[in-house]
Amino acid sequence: MDQWSQMNTQSNGEFSRIMGGNFSRKQRQLDEAEKLFQAALLEAKEGFGLRDPHVASALNNLAEFYRLKKEYEKAELLYLEAIEILEESFQSDDIRVGTALHSLGICYHLQRKFAEAQTCYERALKIEGRVMGVGHPEYASTLYLLAKVLSLQGKRRDAESLTEESIRILEEAGLGESPTCIQRMTYLSMELIKSKRLGEAETWQRKILHTLELSKGWDSLHTAHAAELLSLTLQALEKLKESEELFERCLAARKKVLPEGHFLVAVSLVYLARLTLHKFASDLKNIDSDVAKHYFARAKQHSNDSIRITEGILNSSSKDQNKLDSTSATDRDKIAATAILLQALEVVGLIDIAAKHVLGKGDPNYRSIDDAVNKCISLYRKPGTRRLVTKVVKQDYMRCLRLLINIIEDHLLMQQTMELQELLGEAQLIIEELGEES
Missing domain, CATH: 1.25.40.10 (Tetratricopeptide repeat domain)
Structure with a gap:
């Protein structure tokens, strides 16, 4: 040197x-x-x-x-x-x-x-x-950076080709299992998803998961994350059975490695809740009321567990959080928890309306959409989380509130109590306020 x-x-x-x-x-x-x-x-x-x-x-x-x-x-x-x-x-x-x-x-x-x-x-x-030669890892590094700027300029096909070449160089240099190579394969799979080439993305994500299974095993957060990405792609491709199996393995791995109250556990739970509703909707013609109740109970349990974990993170003091996982609840933790909580509240609303259509309005077990709206509004009222909402997860918050409002107005018009109408009015004011800030 x-x-x-x-x-x-x-x-x-x-x-x-x-x-x-x-x-x-x-x-x-x-x-x-x-x-x-x-x-x-x-x-x-x-x-x-x-x-x-x-x-x-x-x-x-x-x-x-x-x-x-x-x-x-x-x-x-x-x-x-x-x-x-x-x-x-x-x-x-x-x-x-x-x-x-x-x-x-x-x-x-x-x-x-x-x-x-x-x-x-x-x-x-x-x-x-x-x-240095075109087979040198430093050459591959510059190729990868060039691919990223080409993608940002809308030249995605060229970017994908350069990224693949960068990966090939690392693999031929014996670095195919390195974090750098895994990162580039993950980036390539996400670029393919943006281009709506889900089948090609699936191939790369399977390769990533296989590599991590062999090198790190399932007691690894990296393996769990790779499984989660593949699960989401499989869900988009309607390969729901395999997607669910991978989500379950991801959840089991995170529960084994992380504290029970970690936000990544909540992520797995809310994804499983969404997938359960997806499976219900995809087979609606063949589902009777007993099977439907099973789906709803499962989705509700997952979403409620996710809400419990995320609310625990948002409500914990530094002292409480130290007891939980030996670190204080940082802004990053709370931002993640807020985003996941909003997704879980969306699922609650979707469960309510699906149950109403299938089980009828008389079933009392799925009347929690007003509670979801209330939680969403209460989240905004808290100065600490309100700061995070307006700063980072504004669009997530507005989307969640709009979804819940639309469900209530479209499907529960005749069942609205005075209290629920007041909640809807307050929710609409918050949406307008956030819209003005945007």
């Missing part, structure tokens, strides 16, 4: 240490780190001259620092200056220029300057392919 690359590798390790640590400690270190990088740049200029490769290395290090701080414009100017010096010192097809172009491409990518990022990645690829 040459001196320039070695210095960059060392500095990147320092960036990771600073940016990945405790938040308050990180904040205290940032100013000091910036001064150190600026001092290193000044020292390089004074010691080696303004156009020396050592200066380019120092410029690149400071640029990386600003990129990690999300001060992209500052980083961009420093990368450009570093590339200019390197091209003067080593010519434009030198690998050091390629490495710097790769970094500048990432900076443009993060700024959503996709055309500029594409140009940098393509230039970097030519250099890397010539120097």
Whole structure:
């Protein structure tokens, strides 16, 4: 490894240490780190001259620092200056220029300057392919980044082809089971789903699950997540029996690995509740009232368990959460719990209306839609969760309320109590308020 690359590798390790640590400690270190990088740049200029490769290395290090701080414009100017010096010192097809172009491409990518990022990645690829060879993992990495910016520009077929090539390179290098390769296969499967090519997505997701089953087993959250993604695709393809089996295995794996009150357990439960209703709807002609009751009871149990878990996360204090899983309920946990709770409340509404049609209005076991609306409104009234709703899950919240309102207005018009009418009025006001904020 040459001196320039070695210095960059060392500095990147320092960036990771600073940016990945405790938040308050990180904040205290940032100013000091910036001064150190600026001092290193000044020292390089004074010691080696303004156009020396050592200066380019120092410029690149400071640029990386600003990129990690999300001060992209500052980083961009420093990368450009570093590339200019390197091209003067080593010519434009030198690998050091390629490495710097790769970094500048990432900076443009993060700024959503996709055309500029594409140009940098393509230039970097030519250099890397010539120097390292087209079978090198670093070449594959740049291919993957280029694929992502092409996809963001609507060039999905080209992006899919490059992603597949990136995966093939890793597999031929013996890295087919690596987290990097799994990540790229997952990305490719999601791109295929966006293109409505579910059959091809299913093939890749089966490959991912098979790889993880062999390498990690089922006592792994990675395997459970892969099973969940495949289950959702199978459900969309109407392969409901296999989808349910995978959802059940995913739920069992998460319950074994995670605390009972973890939001990922709630995710599995709400997906199973939705799938149960999907199975009921797909075989409606052949279902009698007893079988229907079985479906509804199963869906209701799953959705209620999901609601119980998510409400526990949203209502827990830091002290309670410490008892639960040794971590406080972070904003990320609460955002996830809020989104899952809304999905579970939607399922409750769907169960109610399905039961009304099949079992008749006299069955008292499925009259919980007003409770679902009440929970949805109560969620918004709480200052803590309201902040999360308006900031992150606004569209989820509006969709849930609209669904519940529509069910009540379309199917329960003659059964509305004064209390339910008041709830509907308040729900409509919240939707209007959120719409104005949008």
